[in-house]
Amino acid sequence: MSDISRRKLITTGLAAAAGVTGLGVAAGMAQKYGLVPPDHGGIFGAGETLTYASHRLLTKYSLAREFPQSMISKPPFANEMAPPTDEFKRLQAGGFADWRLTVDGMVAHPAAFSLDQLKSYPSRTQVTMLQCEEGWSYIAEWIGVPLSHVLDIVGVLPQARYVVYFSFQPDWWDSIDMADASHPQTFLAYGLNGDVLPIGNGGPLRMRVPRQVGYKSVKFITHLTVTDNLKKFGKGLGSASPESGYAWYAGI
Ligand SMILES: Nc1nc2c(c(=O)[nH]1)N[C@H]1C(S)=C(S)[C@@H](COP(=O)(O)O)O[C@H]1N2
Numbered sequence: 320m321s322d323i324s325r326r327k328l329i330t331t332g333l334a335a336a337a338g339v340t341g342l343g344v345a346a347g348m349a350q351k352y353g354l355v356p357p358d359h360g361g362i363f364g365a366g367e368t369l370t371y372a373s374h375r376l377l378t379k380y381s382l383a384r385e386f387p388q389s390m391i392s393k394p395p396f397a398n399e400m401a402p403p404t405d406e407f408k409r410l411q412a413g414g415f416a417d418w419r420l421t422v423d424g425m426v427a428h429p430a431a432f433s434l435d436q437l438k439s440y441p442s443r444t445q446v447t448m449l450q451c452e453e454g455w456s457y458i459a460e461w462i463g464v465p466l467s468h469v470l471d472i473v474g475v476l477p478q479a480r481y482v483v484y485f486s487f488q489p490d491w492w493d494s495i496d497m498a499d500a501s502h503p504q505t506f507l508a509y510g511l512n513g514d515v516l517p518i519g520n521g522g523p524l525r526m527r528v529p530r531q532v533g534y535k536s537v538k539f540i541t542h543l544t545v546t547d548n549l550k551k552f553g554k555g556l557g558s559a560s561p562e563s564g565y566a567w568y569a570g571i
């Protein structure tokens with residue numbers, strides 16, 4: 320059986336199991352195929368599993384929609400939330416020359432990257448939509464280095480399953496699975512609409528995950544950890560979002 324028809328069969332099975340016998344059976348099937356998201360517990364857990372498992376089986380390699388430059392929103396919508404820490408302000412005052420992105424965990428070569436280093440790698444652009452879960456959105460050109468490029472440099476170990484990312488704002492941390500981490504549109508973004516990434520939009524560096532809703536695109540990124548287990552971070556749900564009722568996997 321081809322890979323895609325096998326995927327279709329499993330997904331059809333998941334959906335059928337969910338419809339006929341309830342979400343619990345579908346969750347059992349997802350478990351068998353290693354497709355259980357970290358926030359699978361609780362009332363909505365089985366539904367989260369069905370969404371994540373079927374996206375991963377059918378759309379793992381699909382691309383987020385890209386738009387022509389003419390459709391870029393003016394001015395880009397931003398939360399304009401100033402990053403609060405003194406450490407951030409100190410780095411900002413120095414033009415971010417002392418800023419580093421540290422990468423550790425299940426990697427062969429833990430490393431700390433300066434902005435200049437990140438900018439020296441092949442730069443990519445994408446014009447994609449950032450969709451907030453609250454209903455607003457904007458289209459912008461994002462400039463950055465694919466996360467996969469940096470992961471290749473540090474050498475991700477084969478047993479790794481997730482990349483956890485941390486911000487200067489302690490409440491804002493999140494994680495994605497290797498399918499999204501190695502996806503060509505997942506960027507460490509340092510530019511917006513032909514210019515440097517404004518602080519209001521998460522500068523000097525933000526995670527950009529265009530295949531998921533806005534809150535996965537965490538701003539003011541400072542640290543990445545590669546892991547095979549999300550249980551040891553926060554409340555063990557994969558990110559701060561499920562702690563306040565939002566899904567860990569928020570695919571669009
Ligand atoms: N560090 C941090 N990252 C964040 C947020 C935030 O408040 N702090 N807000 C998130 C949400 S809910 C959305 S919709 C987008 C908004 O991106 P923007 O500020 O570029 O409009 O950023 C996401 N990343």
Ligand SMILES: [Mo]
Binds near residue numbers: 451452453533534
């Ligand atoms: Mo949002």
